[in-house]
Amino acid sequence: METIIPIKGKVNYSITLDASVWIFDDRKIELEEFLKFDDSLEKNENDYIKAQAERWERERTGIKPPVNKSIKRFEKERVLNGSFVIPLAPFLSNADPIETGLNVKLVSENGDEYILTMEEAMNGFLGFSKDGKPLREDGPVHFYYGDGSNAQDPYKHISSITII
Template structure:
């Protein structure tokens, strides 16, 4: 099974996605919390600024040593990674590929067929890449989930490619 997903078609840049590396990406979403409504949208730049400022202040006040609480936080985050169910939004990847002007549809190519979404709906899709701390080996490398979680019991599986198209109305 191929573990990368190409984004191709009517895009300025054909890119490949490697869900195996997303566990290290700060943009990942814990899906259990997301679908239960326990998450809040945050501005990534503001969050980065806040964290950087807190780190800088801690270094000024305490020096460059890690306090015991920071070590505990790291252990907690590691156990969370080993047991969590995670996904990524499709939007930043579509934006990086830069759909060409007039592109209005995204097709998810799977082992068993294709599923099409208008481009705005596609941007809100989630790519699940981990279930209870394990990568999706059997029917992965990623599952496509609707943002409301309505297909979480029966996601689009065996994703092979994401194709952007210009479709004209007949």
């Protein structure tokens, strides 16, 4: 199964996403946390900005904070056993959709197509991990609406994203 997902169509930059490396991305959210639907996107963006600011400050000053080994172990276990989603918005923004690109088409490996508004796509999330494993059976990614309306039945087998 291929984990590469292209973003193409009415964009200034056609880009490819590799879902297999998102487990290392700080923007990922645990699926259970996402399913709470309490402004997850805003909270995640704020947490991400805060973490980046702290990382920048540490690099700038050269201060290395002490590392608690039990925290490292907990994080490792969480990554190895967790189910995760990642916001789609940063990837769509990086592709830089042109003004006439008003909708997003998600194409599945079995030929199904799902048409979303740009707003729905920007608020959406891509599921890429279940119980610490890539989505091999019905992946490479699943699409979840930001409001959780399809949480029990996400769009599965998503293999390409096209701005139309």
